[in-house]
Amino acid sequence: SQTIHQWPATLVQPVGSPLSLECTVEGTSNPNLYWYRQAAGRGLQLLFYSVGIGQISSEVPQNLSASRPQDRQFILSSKKLLLSDSGFYLCAWSVAPEHGQPQHFGDGTRLSIL
C-alpha cells in the first residue's frame, strides 16, 4: 500500500533562518507531488506541484522553493524565513488525477516563525 511521510511534525525557527521540509512517498511510482500551506482557520493554498523529477511548478510568488531530486521525494525550502511563512504545511501525492484519483496527504508540519 502507498504511504506518505512528512517531517518534521513541528518546527520552530527564527526569522531569517533557512528551511527544509521533506516529504517522501512509498508504494507508488511517478506520483504527482504537491506542497500546500494552510494558515490558521483557513483553506489550503497550493504552493508547488511536480509531475516528475526536476519538474516544479510554482503557484504563488514567495521566498519558498521546492525541489524533487528523486521520483518520490519532494522538498520545500527557504533561504531566509519570514514571519508570514508561519503555518501548517501539507505534502500530498496523487496518481492519475486526470481520472479523478484523489490526493493523499501527509500528516503535515506545523511551522512557527519567531
Next chain:
Amino acid sequence: AQTVTQSQPEMSVQEAETVTLSCTYDTSESNYYLFWYKQPPSRQMILVIRQEAYKQQNATENRFSVNFQKAAKSFSLKISDSQLGDTAMYFCAFIPIGPSNFGNEKLTFGTGTRLTIIP
C-alpha cells in the same frame, strides 16, 4: 479560474442527528471531479467522498452522501447518524479534468466548515 465557496464557517449538531454541509463552485469546465475532505483536530486530511461531474447518481460512502446539482453548481455533503468522531473541518474541493487540463490538474479548495458534534 475555478472558485469553491463554503458559506458555513461553523456548524454544530447533536450526536446521531443528520447534518448537511453546503458547497458551491464556479467553473467553465465541462468535466471535473468534486471531493469532500475531512481534517480532524489531528490535522491529517482524509478523503471522505468524491463525485464525477458526468455521473448523475449521487455518491455515497456509508453515512456520508452528497447532493450533486450540476446545473446549480452545488455539491453538499450529508452526514447521517453523526458521531463524535465526525468533529472536524470539512473542505470541499474541485479538480478539472480533460484534454485542456492534462498535466495541470490542480485541486481548488473551499475555506472549510468547522463541524462540531455535540454529545
